[in-house]
Amino acid sequence: MKGLILLSVAIAIIPLFLVVANVVVEGLPAISSGFFTGIPPSPLAGYGGILNGIEGSLLMVGMGTLIAVPLGVGAGIYFSEWPESRLSFLSSFTNDVLAEFPTIVIGLFVYALVVAPTRTFSAVAGALALAIIELPIIARTTEESLKIVPITLREASMALGIPRWKTIFRVVISTGKSGLATGILLGIARATGETAPLIVTAGYLNYPPTGLFQQTGSIPYIIYNFGTAGYPNWITVAWGAALVLVAFMLILNLSVKFFIGRKSTGVRAEI
Amino acid sequence: MSLPASLIGVQPKFETKGLKAGFKSTWVLNGIDIKIPPNRVTAVMGPSGCGKTTFVRCLNRLHELTPGAVVEGEALLDGEDIYDRNTDPVAVRRRIGMVFQKPNPFPTMSIYHNVVAGLALNGERNKKKLDHAAEQSLRGAYLWDEVKDKLTDSGASLSGGQQQRLCIARALAVEPEVILMDEPCSALDPTATAKIEELITQLKKDYTIIIVTHNMQQASRVADYTTFFYLGKMIEFGETADLFENPKEELTERYITGKFG
Ligand SMILES: Nc1ncnc2c1ncn2[C@@H]1O[C@H](COP(=O)(O)OP(=O)(O)OP(=O)(O)O)[C@@H](O)[C@H]1O
Numbered sequence A: 001m002k003g004l005i006l007l008s009v010a011i012a013i014i015p016l017f018l019v020v021a022n023v024v025v026e027g028l029p030a031i032s033s034g035f036f037t038g039i040p041p042s043p044l045a046g047y048g049g050i051l052n053g054i055e056g057s058l059l060m061v062g063m064g065t066l067i068a069v070p071l072g073v074g075a076g077i078y079f080s081e082w083p084e085s086r087l088s089f090l091s092s093f094t095n096d097v098l099a100e101f102p103t104i105v106i107g108l109f110v111y112a113l114v115v116a117p118t119r120t121f122s123a124v125a126g127a128l129a130l131a132i133i134e135l136p137i138i139a140r141t142t143e144e145s146l147k148i149v150p151i152t153l154r155e156a157s158m159a160l161g162i163p164r165w166k167t168i169f170r171v172v173i174s175t176g177k178s179g180l181a182t183g184i185l186l187g188i189a190r191a192t193g194e195t196a197p198l199i200v201t202a203g204y205l206n207y208p209p210t211g212l213f214q215q216t217g218s219i220p221y222i223i224y225n226f227g228t229a230g231y232p233n234w235i236t237v238a239w240g241a242a243l244v245l246v247a248f249m250l251i252l253n254l255s256v257k258f259f260i261g262r263k264s265t266g267v268r269a270e271i
Numbered sequence B: 001m002s003l004p005a006s007l008i009g010v011q012p013k014f015e016t017k018g019l020k021a022g023f024k025s026t027w028v029l030n031g032i033d034i035k036i037p038p039n040r041v042t043a044v045m046g047p048s049g050c051g052k053t054t055f056v057r058c059l060n061r062l063h064e065l066t067p068g069a070v071v072e073g074e075a076l077l078d079g080e081d082i083y084d085r086n087t088d089p090v091a092v093r094r095r096i097g098m099v100f101q102k103p104n105p106f107p108t109m110s111i112y113h114n115v116v117a118g119l120a121l122n123g124e125r126n127k128k129k130l131d132h133a134a135e136q137s138l139r140g141a142y143l144w145d146e147v148k149d150k151l152t153d154s155g156a157s158l159s160g161g162q163q164q165r166l167c168i169a170r171a172l173a174v175e176p177e178v179i180l181m182d183e184p185c186s187a188l189d190p191t192a193t194a195k196i197e198e199l200i201t202q203l204k205k206d207y208t209i210i211i212v213t214h215n216m217q218q219a220s221r222v223a224d225y226t227t228f229f230y231l232g233k234m235i236e237f238g239e240t241a242d243l244f245e246n247p248k249e250e251l252t253e254r255y256i257t258g259k260f261g
């Protein structure tokens, strides 16, 4: 029986391993310091760089996260601390639906909301789409990590004559903050890898962004765009971009492990 | 219910009149009338499930935080009903400290921040005042000498008995008038228990203390008065020695002679 389980584990891991190995093998030739400072090359003209994608992704994921964090954390607090309210039930349900929503549909929604009226693909539209994608992830992990904070701590705080909202913000959240951080990182990881919604909201620019209301490149778009082109150097650029993306994901996931694994003891509260 | 002679003419610190409490469909307390004397230790005893915890949680309005909890009747603190419509429960809780059965220091806070949490989170920013309160409260809880060199360590790094004294210090720091203790020693070993008991007898100089305990020796050691609860009713109230030696009610006698659980 144990042998069977080990076998299925191995089979499950093999594809992941193959993908990562493939990305490394195919992408490594593109990587040089210039890959992080240059822009994508013309056909058959070396490997250039993906600075436009790196900056575009940072910009859009950054803005999206700035929007999603306060809203998502706020919603998560609400779901966790006022579970009996009807609004909480309704929006919690909406949150679940949103989390499962096809991201291309979210992209189309933002297209109608932002791209069509402004008549341009833009970083703002891309960021908004990514924010909507991050929101339910952050809300749900916030809720889960606050719900596991023991009721005895809330009562200890309330019994000191600390009002409920301060108890939530200074005791409950402070106790659940590694979970909160985890949720935000998971949201960022998810947003960074999204391609489809960016195609219909941010479009693509072969230069680093210079404004918020212009077409904006991103790492996933480079992978999609160059990986499906016919030129060998472009395909290697796509693999190189994929390698950068995978490395970033790996770092994010390790950070998540770090936050989950970290004991909350020994941490000084910043009162 | 006749009052012990020593309490005749004494203005009670706390008095409940027809206090009923329960959860949604069931009453747990069926009308408690009790007078708690000031600057004395009053022990609440009774078999498991008789409503002791519920009773003390009613006295600082913590009971109502449980979903479905209901309360009726009056609880007069210095003659004023803490359940009056115009009374702010948060203000009530500042006047009535609580020590829980299991030590529950804030795990993310240092020893220092645990002690001053009640002040700091209520807006006190003056470092000198906080430092002073921390030292006074830790001294008051007989913990100062053990922790004075590691105030920035996590509260969770202390032993169970130290954690419980930390929780007492935390309650003292907000300068309450009454301290409720719900079996504060049940998670502690005899040495730690002895320390807390000694502390309790010291604290009554400045505070009115109500302690829930299952342990008759403990009640004899620390409590001036003892009350016996049974099935949500207060059966008897008296001076501790008197109640144990000459119980007036048969139920009390059966309890102290170990005839039921
Ligand atoms: N959250 C709750 N919901 C419903 N009933 C409850 C709840 N908490 C306690 N009760 C019930 O209330 C009754 C009294 O409980 P309480 O905790 O006050 O008893 P106790 O005297 O403190 O017992 P113990 O000595 O075991 O601590 C019990 O029958 C218990 O089942």
Ligand SMILES: [Mg+2]
Binding pocket: B052, B053, B054, B182
């Ligand atoms: Mg109890």
